[in-house]
Amino acid sequence: MRKGLLFQKNEIEILDTTLREGEQSRGILFTTGQKIKIAEKLDGFGVDYIELGHPAASPSVRKAVTVISSLGLQAQTVAHARAKKEDIDIIRKCKTAWAGIFSGINTFSLNYRLRSDRKTVVTNILNAIKYAKDCGLKVRFTCEDASRTGRKELVDLYAMAVASGADRICVADTVGILTPSKTKALLAYIKKYVTADMHVHFHNDFGLAVANSLAAYEAGARALDVSINGIGERSGVAALAEVCMALKQLYTVNNIWI
Helix, strand or coil: CCCCCCCCHHHCEEEECCCCCHHHCCCCCCCHHHHHHHHHHHHHHCCCEEEEECCCCCHHHHHHHHHHHCCCCCCEEEEEEECCHHHHHHHHHHCCCEEEEEECCCHHHHHHHHCCCHHHHHHHHHHHHHHHHHCCCEEEEEECCHHHCCHHHHHHHHHHHHHCCCCEEEEEECCCCCCHHHHHHHHHHHHHHCCCEEEEEEECCCCCHHHHHHHHHHCCCCEEEEEHHHCCCCCCECEHHHHHHHHHHCCCCCCCCC
16 A cells, blocks of 8 residues: 555555445445545545546546545546546546556457457457547556456457556456466466556455455555455455455555554
8 A cells, every 4th residue: 555554565555446346236326425535534544546436327426536536635546437438538527547447358248248349349448548548547457357258368458458558457357256276377377478567356256355365465466456345246346454454464564554
């Protein structure tokens, strides 16, 4: 986390996605005022990034993202975006520091979500990254459903994303099927071919999101995605408190004041 607050050792960073992923939990819908309070608490805690939401999703999300981006928080702000110019235009108006561009390329994504062919989808991804960079945004590219994507396809996509300007890449275990050993093997494979700093986003369908996050830390991931109490789609994601306490107590990461 930010120097002087939680972490210094090994340069681990924390991205909190409560305001985006958390709202995908059943029955959870934050007001703008609640989102402001949560963002301020997370900023005081010392997270490095706060993912504010997907502003193209609705006017209310757009409003909250814009308001929080203007608060002058120390944490860097991230907004979710499909690989579409219109999503990036909205993010630019919201004035977040980062565009979190996401897309899948495996058969599940192509056939059931995007209903397109791989060549077209990859072209859209690369064009979106280039456009976001031209707009002055930092870019984190997430391959959705990376854990069910062929390894060669995955590293080729990440390499092209970085060549197109992506500042960070993110490995998303969208359906929560990885184990700690599989996590380490996957990250080690990616790191052989892609030099960009790596983020990870683990879902908790089998109760392994925290364990996989710690395995990713051991494997050299630069940033871990978490949320307050692990809230998120379906069974949620890695929990902020559990990840941070494990880093402090089990891995003796420096300067955690919790």
